[in-house]
Amino acid sequence: MKVLITGGAGFIGSHLAEKLLENGNEVFVLDDLSTGTIHNIEHLEANPHFHCIIDNIKHEEVTEELIKECDQIYHLAAAVGVKLIVQQPTRTIETNISGTEVILRLASRYRKKVLVTSTSEVYGKSDKSVFSEDDDLVIGPPKKHRWAYAASKAVDEFLAIAYWHEKRLPVVIVRLFNTVGPRQRGQYGMVIPRFISQALDNLPITVYGSGNQTRCFLYVKDCVEALINLMNSTETVGEVFNIGNPREISINDLAQLIKEMTGSSSEIQHIPYEKAYDKGFEDMQRRVPNIDKIHRYIGFTPKVDLPEILDNVIDYFRNNNKFK
Ligand code: UDP
Numbered sequence: 001m002k003v004l005i006t007g008g009a010g011f012i013g014s015h016l017a018e019k020l021l022e023n024g025n026e027v028f029v030l031d032d033l034s035t036g037t038i039h040n041i042e043h044l045e046a047n048p049h050f051h052c053i054i055d056n057i058k059h060e061e062v063t064e065e066l067i068k069e070c071d072q073i074y075h076l077a078a079a080v081g082v083k084l085i086v087q088q089p090t091r092t093i094e095t096n097i098s099g100t101e102v103i104l105r106l107a108s109r110y111r112k113k114v115l116v117t118s119t120s121e122v123y124g125k126s127d128k129s130v131f132s133e134d135d136d137l138v139i140g141p142p143k144k145h146r147w148a149y150a151a152s153k154a155v156d157e158f159l160a161i162a163y164w165h166e167k168r169l170p171v172v173i174v175r176l177f178n179t180v181g182p183r184q185r186g187q188y189g190m191v192i193p194r195f196i197s198q199a200l201d202n203l204p205i206t207v208y209g210s211g212n213q214t215r216c217f218l219y220v221k222d223c224v225e226a227l228i229n230l231m232n233s234t235e236t237v238g239e240v241f242n243i244g245n246p247r248e249i250s251i252n253d254l255a256q257l258i259k260e261m262t263g264s265s266s267e268i269q270h271i272p273y274e275k276a277y278d279k280g281f282e283d284m285q286r287r288v289p290n291i292d293k294i295h296r297y298i299g300f301t302p303k304v305d306l307p308e309i310l311d312n313v314i315d316y317f318r319n320n321n322k323f324k
Contacts, residue, residue, distance in 0.1 A: 002026045004070040006057050006103060007077035009036030011184045012117075012176075014044075015220045016074060016227060021047055023228070028066055032056040034095075035080060040183050057099045060106070067106045072231055073114045075103045078153075081188020082146060086277050089148040096152035104163050104171070113170040115231045116160045120177040120244065120287055121150040129286035133175070133240045133293055140282055147282075157240065164238040172236045174227065177244025177289045180309060181220030182316035192217065195255055196310070196317050199264035206269055208276045211252035213285045218245040219304035219312075229298040236297055244289030245302040261310055 003020050007013045008029025013036065017027050021044065029041060029052045044050045055062045057077050067073060077099055079085060079092040100116065107114045123131045124147065126138040137154055140147040163169040186194035198205045226243045230236045249257075255268045273281040294300040 001072065002028065002070040003072045003074065004028045004030060004066050005074045005076060006030050006099075007036060007075075009033060009038060009041050009052070010076060010080075011036075011040070011181070012179055012220055012223060013074075013076045014040035014183060015181065016076070016224045017041060017044060017050065019221075019224045019228065021049055025049070027051070028053065028070055030055060030057060030063065030066055031077065035084070035188060058102055060102060063102060064106050064109075067103075067112055068110050070112065073103065073107055073112055074117075074227060074231065075100065075114055076117050078117065079149070081190060082149075082277065083187075083189030085149040086145045086281070089145040092148050093152045096149070097155050100156040100159060104159055104169065108163055108167050108169040111169070113172075113231065113237075114160070115172045115174065115227060116156055118153045118157050118173055118175045118240075119149070120175050120242070120289065122154045122157065122175060123287065124150050125282060125284065130246075130288045130290050131242065132290040133242060144280055144282055145278065161238070170237045172230050173240040174230060175240065175242050175289075176218075176223065177242065177287065178215050178217050179220055179223045179243075180217045180313065182313055184220075184313075191215070191251065191254065192258075192310070192313060193317070195258045196262065196313055199258050199262040199266050200314070200317055202265045204269035205255045205259060205264075205266045206271050206276070207251055207255050208271055209251075209273050209283055211255065211270060212250055213283055214248040214250045214287075215254075216245050216248050216288050217306055217309060218243065218302055219309045222302045222304055226294060226298065226300050229300070230294070233298055239293075239297070241294045241297070242289040242291055243294060243300070244291060246288050246291060247302075247306065248286065248288055249306060257306075258310060261307070262314055
């Protein structure tokens with residue numbers, strides 16, 4: 001099978017490319033290297049079944065050729081990372097909405113199945129802590145830039161569902177909950193690579209807010225397996241799925257665990273949100289995925305637990321110092 005991955009030089013995209021090649025597919029990556037990097041995929045370049053095209057998904061001639069050529073499209077290209085989103089809301093909105101619009105329109109022209117990656121951010125600031133796919137999306141006001149990401153991804157979801165209903169374009173939508181693992185960078189705000197690189201350098205570990213907020217972390221290889229199984233099932237078309245690990249940890253406990261596992265002498269420093277991001281920044285206190293639906297459809301259960309994830313990421317940073 002020929003498979004296109006938009007954003008395939010990114011953190012999740014590069015792991016997906018690896019797995020799809022391993023499964024015997026021909027893989028085409030389309031990435032403009034805005035947040036992705038060639039280092040993530042250079043080990044794949046010698047493989048004759050791997051093709052990498054450096055371009056923006058909004059360049060329609062290039063994207064159209066690739067969509068025409070491929071049988072399936074994993075659409076991962078997006079502006080990601082809370083820090084990037086808060087600093088560059090225009091880029092976030094334009095990339096996420098216009099980019100997805102191009103992919104869906106062209107996929108519909110050639111009748112190719114698309115998996116659209118959305119995010120747990122779309123659940124927004126709902127009072128619930130465990131989120132199911134049919135829950136309301138409760139998004140904050142436009143003056144708080146964080147919500148630009150949730151709103152843009154929610155529009156992507158509405159558009160994908162609209163294509164399915166009106167044009168019978170086969171789409172699957174996934175909401176990713178804090179996916180982590182080797183190759184994720186801290187520069188756009190993600191907590192695990194930031195804490196590990198701080199700990200390895202014996203610099204202060206920067207906990208934002210009280211640190212009592214919790215998150216659930218899914219290992220990237222568990223995520224990739226779920227993406228492939230959702231794409232290959234005919235039952236999943238027109239549906240939305242949470243992908244995550246329901247096991248919760250507070251950010252304080254995460255900082256402590258990373259400090260212990262790295263043997264670091266770092267102090268754990270609490271920083272108010274308005275210093276870390278911007279004034280009036282809103283964070284989610286808890287965000288736990290309900291994974292009953294994805295379990296029912298494809299038997300998904302996360303396999304890798306947090307200590308093993310952290311071990312792998314710590315090893316990655318120790319061996320790839322320059323990528324911190
Ligand atoms: N966080 C933190 N210190 C950092 C980066 C993030 O305390 O250096 C917190 C952040 O405020 C949030 C959690 O860690 O509560 C997860 O942040 P991340 O950006 O990784 O993902 P989010 O769940 O916010 O999308």
